Amino acid sequence: MTEVKVGIIMGSQSDWSTMREAAQILDELGVAYETKIVSAHRTPDRLWEYGKTAAARGLQVIIAGAGGAAHLPGMMASKTRVPVIGVPVQTKALSGVDSLYSIVQMPRGFPVATMAIGGAGAANAGLMAAAILANGDADLATRLDDWRIALSASIPDEPTDD
Ligand code: RP5
Numbered sequence: 001m002t003e004v005k006v007g008i009i010m011g012s013q014s015d016w017s018t019m020r021e022a023a024q025i026l027d028e029l030g031v032a033y034e035t036k037i038v039s040a041h042r043t044p045d046r047l048w049e050y051g052k053t054a055a056a057r058g059l060q061v062i063i064a065g066a067g068g069a070a071h072l073p074g075m076m077a078s079k080t081r082v083p084v085i086g087v088p089v090q091t092k093a094l095s096g097v098d099s100l101y102s103i104v105q106m107p108r109g110f111p112v113a114t115m116a117i118g119g120a121g122a123a124n125a126g127l128m129a130a131a132i133l134a135n136g137d138a139d140l141a142t143r144l145d146d147w148r149i150a151l152s153a154s155i156p157d158e159p160t161d162d
Helices: 013-029 044-053 072-079 099-106 119-134 136-153
Strands: 006-010 035-038 061-067 084-089
Touching: 006 013, 006 072, 013 035, 013 084, 013 099, 013 119, 013 136, 044 072, 061 072, 061 099, 061 119, 072 084, 072 099, 084 099, 084 119, 119 136
Parallel strands: 006 035, 006 061, 061 084
Antiparallel strands: none
């Protein structure tokens, strides 16, 4: 059985349409992951249990997405030494700036690697998790290098009229 090294957590089912972009990248790169709804506010005991057991269960990276008062990534970072990548989910009221500020302004000592707002941030979180794991996994490093080469090759030299 493939060992799961990446946890993708999110504050709500409503975050999944964003966070699935991280999952899709990990699928493309052949990285096993688990997904779970963990809310800092609605399920604090679940958050605590997840953080308390993350390292012992073999997780090496946690991708945490939340919107609004987005305390999930920071609270998770306070509970585990496993690196936490934060994804600010875009909100209707404040366009995700609320999420971004909630995630990025961590106090000294408990970092969260904060991505861009929304789907691009979630996809980049998947790539960042893969890059971290690739440091100790030569096959994954090759797959990630190939992925990056393919992306570069897909960019046209010149713009065209549609
Ligand atoms: C946060 O509140 C979640 O991360 C989500 O982005 C936001 C709204 O949640 P729902 O009301 O859609 O469940 O906890």
